[in-house]
Amino acid sequence: MDKKGSSIASAFLVILISLVTVLIFNFTGWASAQPKLKVGILHIGSTADAGYNQAHAEGVQAMKRNLPTVELIEVENVPEGADAERVMENMIRQGAKLIIPASFGYLDPALRVAKKYPDVKFEHPGGYKLAPNLGTYWASTPEAFYLMGIAAGKTTKTNKLGYVVALPISFFLANVNAFHLGAQSVNPKVETRVVFTGTFLDPGKEATAANALLDQGIDVLGVIVDSPITVVQAAEKRAAFSVGYHYIGVQKFAPKGWISGIAFTWGELYTRFAKQVMGGTWKSEALLGNLASDYLTVAPFGPAVPADAIKLVNVKKQEFISGKLNVFQGPIKDNKGVERVKAGEAFPVANVGKMDWLVEGIIGQAK
C-alpha cells in the first residue's frame, strides 16, 4: 500500500483505539468520595508567588482548615481564555459546587460556564458583572493605598516615589492615585512615577522597570503585579524602600527597606462563602469590602518607617472606616490638567472601575 493508504490506515487505527478507550472509560467512569462541599479554585499563576495567587491559595487553605468537610480542587497556571472554561467544566464534572476563578480575565469564561450550570455558585474576585449564580468580591483598596502613601511620604528621602504596575486597569490606577494623594497629604513635594510592564507576570520586565525607576532617583518603590518578589528585591538591592501588595509575607524579601504593604487575607471570607453554599443561603452580590473587613489587612511596618507615620496611618485608618475621610476628595485634577473631581465633592470608590486617569503629580500614562 502506498503513502496515502497507510495514512488512512494509521488514522483509522488511532480512531479505533480512541473509540475503544471511550467505551471502556464510559463504563468505569469517575470515582469520587462524597464530601459535603467541593470547592474549585483557578489560579492564574503559581501559588508560591508571595503575591496575588498565594493570597488566594492561603485563603482556601484556611477555609479548608475551618471546614474539614470541604474538599478542594486547585489548579495553577490556568491561562485566561479558552482553557479556563475547560478547567471550570472539569471541576464541575468532578462535583464542585463552588468555583473561585481567581483572576480578572476569568470573568467572561466564568459567566459562560455559570450559564450552563445554574446550581453551581461562582465567586469572582474583582469582576464587574453579576449573574444569578455568579457573585463578585473585592476589597476597596484605594484607602489602604492612601495609608501606604502616608507612610511612604514620611519615609522617603528624595521625595520621589515610583510604582511598577502590570496594566493600566482602572483599579490599579485608582490605587496609585490614592497612594500619591496620601503621600502628598504629608509631603507636598512628592512626585510619583508609574511604569506599566504590560503583563501580570514577567520578572525580567519588572526588574528592568524597577531599575529604570530607581535610576531616576526614586527611593520608594511600590508594586502592583502578581508577584511582588522581583520589584521588592530590586528595591532592597539598591537600598530603596518598598511597598508590597497582595500577600502578607513579603517583608522577608526586603528586611531593611520594607515600609508596609496591603495584603488580602481571604480565609474567613472564603469560609463564609463555603458555609453559605452549604447552608443554601448563598446569594449573588457585588461584595466590596474595606479597611474594616477581615480580608483586607495592612502589613506590619518595617524598621525604616518613623513612629509618627505609623501613628498617623492608624488615625487615618479609623477616619476611613468611620467614613469621616474620603480618599478622592475634590478638587482633583488629572495629570493632563483636566479637572476630574470638583471642590467639595468626592469621587465615590464604588465607581473606581471607570477611573482611567492619573492624578496631577503622577508622571505616567494611563492609556
Added chain:
Amino acid sequence: MVGSSLGGFLSGSILAGTPLLYATLGEVISERAGMINLGLEGVMLMGAVVGFSTTVNTGNAVLGVFAAALAGALFNMVFGFLVIGRRANQLASGLALMFCGVGLSALLGATYIGSQIKGLNEIRIPFLSDIPAIGTILFHYDILVYLVVPMAILVWWALFYTRWGLSLRAVGENPAAAFAAGKNPYLLQYQALFIAGLLGGIAGADLSLAVARTWAEWMTAGRGFVAVALVIFSKWHPLRAIAGALLFGGAIALQLQMQARGLPVSPFLLDMLPYLLSLGVLAVWGGARRHTVPASLGQVFQGTE
C-alpha cells in the same frame, strides 16, 4: 543615584540586553554552523531553572551560573542528536526542544518558586565605578554584564580569526566542500551546539540570578525567540549583535523610560521597528555576500534557495 534620563535608559538597556546578547551569541554560532535553533527558549529556561535551584541549594550564585551553562549545553545536545545525528528537520526539532524546555523547567522549578537567593552581586570596580555619571551607568553591574561584551569579542575573534571558526563557517556555507577539505562537519556542529548551549544557559541564569533573582514558569517570556530574530537583525555578526541587543533590550527600557516621561508613543509600534528593520535590511542587502544568511543554514529545509 544618578537622575540622568539618558543614563537610566542606557543602564536599563544594558541590564535587559545582557541575557539577550548571551543567547544571541550562542545562536550566531549555531547558525554560522548551519543550524537554526528555535528551541533557544527552552535552553534558556533550563539554564534559568538549574542556575536558580543550584543557587538556592548551595548559596553560591557563581556555582549556579556554571551549573546553568552546563545544563544549557547538555540540553542543546538533544537538539544536536536530532539534527546532526538523525538529520531531522531543524525547525521542528527546535520547537520540540522548546516545548521540552518549558515543561521540564516548570517541573524542576516547581518547588523553587518563591525561594529567595542572594543572586549575583554588583561588583564595584575601585576607580571606575566612582566616576560620576559614566561610572554609575557603566560600572555598577554584576559579573555577567561585565563579561558579555568581552564574550562577544571572543566569539567574533573565534569565528573570524581562528581556523576552528573558519571551518565552522565553512560547514555553515557548504558542508560538502568542508568535508572534502578534510573537516569533520559532525564534530564541528556538535561543538557549535555545545558552546551555544553554554551561552544560552548563561543567558537564562542571568535572568534568574541577576536581573530578576527569582524563578517563575516560562520567565523568559519569548526572549529566546527574540534572540533568533536578533541574529537575523545582526546579520549573523557577533559585534553587531551587541548593538542589536542594546536596541532590542533597550526597546523594553526605552518604552518604560518614555512612559516615565509621559511621552505618547505606543510602545507596541516602537517594538515592531527592530523586526521590520531586520526584514528591510535583509530584503535590501540580502544579496551582499559578506553579511548574509549562511548559505546552508538549515540545510535540510533550504533545498530550493
Added chain:
Amino acid sequence: MGLTDERATGAFYFRREWWVRPIRFIGLFGLAFLVFAMVLLAFGKSPVKAYVDIFSSTLGSTYGFSEILVKMIPLTLTAVAVAVPSRIWLINVGGEGQLYIGALFATWGALTFNTLPAWLLLPFISVLGFLGGGLWASISGILRAKGWVSETISTLLLNYVAILLVNFFVFGPWKDPESANYPQTAEFVNAATLPVVGGTRVHLGFVFAIAALILFYFFLSRTRWGLEMRAIGGNPEAARRNGIPISGYIILLMFIGGGLAGLAGMSEVSAIQGRLRPSLSPGYGFIGFLISWMAGGNPLGIVAAAFLLAIVTSGGDILQMAHGLPGSAVNILNALILFVVLSRQGRKRGVKW
C-alpha cells in the same frame, strides 16, 4: 532554484506492508509515553494512574471529547496552513502571526458592523479572517517570489510584528470602555459569534477545518493546479521551463495558507473568546507547524496528529488537578512524541559525510 528533497517537510518515505507503519507509529508513541512515565516516576507520581486519568478525562465523556474537537479546530487549520505551501517546499512558520492578523481583521468587521444580522455578519468576518491571514502571509510570499528573503525568516519575523500589532489595537483604539481599562476589545455581539453544537463548544469552525482538509486533498490530487504544484515540488526547473508560473504559485499558496491560519484566528476569537485579547493563541501556529510536519503534509495524518496533541495538551489539566504536577509538565510528553518521530525521520536522507 536547486533540487528539492523529499525529507524537507517530513514526507514519510515508505515501501513496506500497510500495517507496518501504523504499528511503527504506535511503537514510537509508546516509546514517548514510556519515557514520560519514567519522568513521572522520578517525581513520585504514578504513571499508570496519570495516563488513565488523561485518557478518561479527555475521551471518557462526551464533554471531554468535544473539548478535544474544539482544540483540534485551530490546530487543523494552522496545520493545513503549513501543509499547503509545503507542497512546493515553502516553509511557513508564520502561522501564529497569520492567525493573529486574521483575528484582527475579523474583529474589525465584528466591531464595526455590529448591527448586521448573523447571516450577513458571520460570512463577512469569516472572509475578513481569511483575507487578513492571507495578506499577511503574502508579504512573505512576495518577498520570497522576488528572491529577496527566505520565507522561513520572513514568516518568523512577521509573527512578532503581528502580535505587536494586535496588542496595539487592543491596548489602544479598540479597548473596551466597559472593562475597567483592561486590554481587551468590546465583546462580540451574538450575530458575530459562531454558533455551537448542542451544549458543547464545538463551533462552526469545525466546518472550516473539515472543508480545508477536503479541499486541500481534492485540489492537490484531482485538479490541474494540483498537478502543477506537484510538478513544482518535484522539479522546479523543469516546471518553470514548462511555463508553470512558479512565482504566482508561491504567492498564491502562501496566501491560501495564511488565509487558513487567519480563519483559525477568526474562529477562536469569535467562538471561543468572544473578544480580542492579547492572549488569543497559546502557540497554535507553531503547534500547527509541528502537526503538518509530523504528518508529512498529509490530510489524514494531520487529523491524527492534531487529535493526539489535543489529547496530550488537554491532559495537562488533570495532571495538575489530580496529581499535583505543574500543568506545563505535559509539554514534556508533547516534546517526547515529537522527539521520537523526529529521530526516526531523517535517517535515510542526505549527504552521508
